[in-house]
Amino acid sequence: MVKIVRDEMVALFGDADGGLQPTTKRPRVILLLGLQGSGKTTTAGKLGKWLTKQGRHPLLVSTDVRRPAAIQQLSVLGEKASLRVHDPAGQMDPVARAKGALADAANLGFDVVIVDTAGRLHIDDELMTELVAIKAATEPSDLLFVADAMTGQDAIKSAGEFHARVGVTGVVLTKLDGDARGGAALSVVSVVGVPIAFVGSGERLEDLEPFHPERVVSRVLGMGDVLSLIEKAEAAIDEDQAERLEEKIRSNEFTLEDFRDQLKMIRKMGPIESIIGMLPGMGNVKALAENKPDENQIARIDAIISSMTPDERRKQHIINGSRRKRIAKGSGTSVEEVNRLLKQFVQMQKMLKSLGGMAGLAGGGGKKSRRRAMQMLRNRG
Structure with missing residues (x-):
């Protein structure tokens, strides 16, 4: 029907x-x-x-x-x-x-x-x-x-x-x-x-x-628009950087610095609401009103990571209590927000390790793979 x-x-x-x-x-x-x-x-x-x-x-x-x-x-x-x-x-x-x-x-x-x-x-x-x-x-x-x-x-x-x-x-x-x-x-x-x-x-x-x-x-x-989503990703994501990120994820070397780069690439694709609206089954933005992604929250995550030293971004386990206070002050956020980000990042690392990579989100897999995917989608249409 x-x-x-x-x-x-x-x-x-x-x-x-x-x-x-x-x-x-x-x-x-x-x-x-x-x-x-x-x-x-x-x-x-x-x-x-x-x-x-x-x-x-x-x-x-x-x-x-x-x-x-x-x-x-x-x-x-x-x-x-x-x-x-x-x-x-x-x-x-x-x-x-x-x-x-x-x-x-x-x-x-x-x-x-x-x-x-x-x-x-x-x-x-x-x-x-x-x-x-x-x-x-x-x-x-x-x-x-x-x-x-x-x-x-x-x-x-x-x-x-x-x-x-x-x-x-x-x-x-x-x-x-x-x-x-x-x-x-x-x-x-x-x-x-x-x-x-x-x-x-x-x-x-x-x-x-x-x-x-x-x-x-x-x-x-409400069936999504995967082709437009792929095109937006191709226009916004740097191919070489995406492949480096994919390799880091697969080798369990994904750092907060990489996570920040990932967020920047995704934000280049446009408003998060618009991206979600292109996913199959997620077209009704009204239904997402109560739980929609907060663009300001993403900006605050960026500010927190940017307030860390290069060592802290690469080795989050060294971030103790005093460092967390300094990062919160430097980013204009709270210690609670810093703690939440670090906890979520550790959980993400575990999830990525179990999945063996996140090529789709990172834009990895190479241009040829995406072209094949787009052609398959067109054929299905």
Whole structure:
């Protein structure tokens, strides 16, 4: 029964994965549309980061001249993501700003221009006239409507109006890591009739990915998303470091220093809640609310281990009472927390020794092994 429901839901989305429209135009122009507060500006930064990973060279520009904070926010995001932002001093005409970005891109060798357009609390004729003018001046290949997945039917209605008046080629669903769990994605496709291009699954600049129908359906049904989890691990985990950790675990030489490195690698994959949500049977984040992992607790563990000397990190048995007091003071924690961490670490060492390794968590086993695993998972799908 679950398989039947899954197959029908995938069919509603269509077989094609998300992403950008095919085009030979250079520079490619991407217009981001949406209501105020939907996450357009953040999505511009995330999309620029994603394009950079694809080997592209994006240029960002804001045409939201009525909200100076939006222009400043895009500049901050651009600096954080090491992306160039077109921001001509004194130019407050939206169409001129967009055209200037295209000229800059052509002259400086950028192959993509991402235009962050103005938003409104409500759709009005002035906004639509402005968007139509920007569209005519830039001839975009992609008009992406950015919608907050948590707003439900309001996002669907707005997407339909934008599509009718401006023309939308795809939708970016933000905050898909929340309780909505993809229900809005189904509504957008069925009501608006345009595909989902990208989904945002967290607050980090890296938390944007092309829409994969089968994966999102699996999340909606609480079946997990192992392929995305593997991809996140591959992007976040250093292969050589992972293999060294695996070898240390197998030879019973796993230290607190290694444990800290392990935590750092896992944190690079994104919020712990998001990672757990990709595990089969763990998709319902609400059910985990009372026992969800505490990101602050992980940061405190990092602080405790960092407050130890190199010898203490490698030989935790030398950490006596006075050392524990010093570590607690240096890390801004309590002696009880230090004691708890050391006790848990000893238990972990025993467990790892009995298991003979933790290759899966450490990312070990080599890239070839993970590629084989991913292919097997695709074949099963």
